Amino acid sequence: VAPTSPPRSSPNILVTGTPGTGKTTTAEMVALAAGLEKVTVGELVKERVLHDGYNDEFDTYWLNEDKVVDEMESMVAGGGMCVDFHTCGFFPERWFDLVVVLRAETDKIYDRLEGRGYKPNKIQENIECEIMQVVLEEARESYKAEIIMELPSNTVEDMEANVDKIVAFVEEFRQTH
């Protein structure tokens, strides 16, 4: 363990991916099954006003990354957190022991975001984001390859297999730290 990263007996996990890939659902199941605390960053941003107002064009808040990092620093300090957010490059690298990038086919993303009532331009933006692998590239630029787990999230069976894999990682980590 590098001197800059404090020892943790329970890992911090980041679940990231394009909106609609299944982050929140997966993170909830992992948190429940592995006994981690869940942080849905999107909700935190709204509740604690970690943004600079609303972006009407894309129906989303202007994220204030510095405020998010300041707010979350004490939450992740003790380990045992399961964090869910659609972007991943601005978090300090030392926070996470595992970065899960969920992937889904574009028709799945389309159906899930349409079902959530997203506007057509926002659905299109997110589908392009998934096709261009924006989140995966961001993860690769920000974290070591060894800690990145890219997982398909097209079906319920995929999700169950993903939860099992992540829970197995948590158990292994706890045995070795």
Ligand code: ADP
């Ligand atoms: P995200 O947090 O990445 O935007 P959600 O977890 O909110 O995604 O999932 C969006 C919708 O898609 C939810 O209705 C969820 O039940 C469904 N869903 C997510 N992942 C899967 C999957 N692997 N198989 C089937 N349905 C899924």
Ligand code: MN
């Ligand atoms: Mn979500």
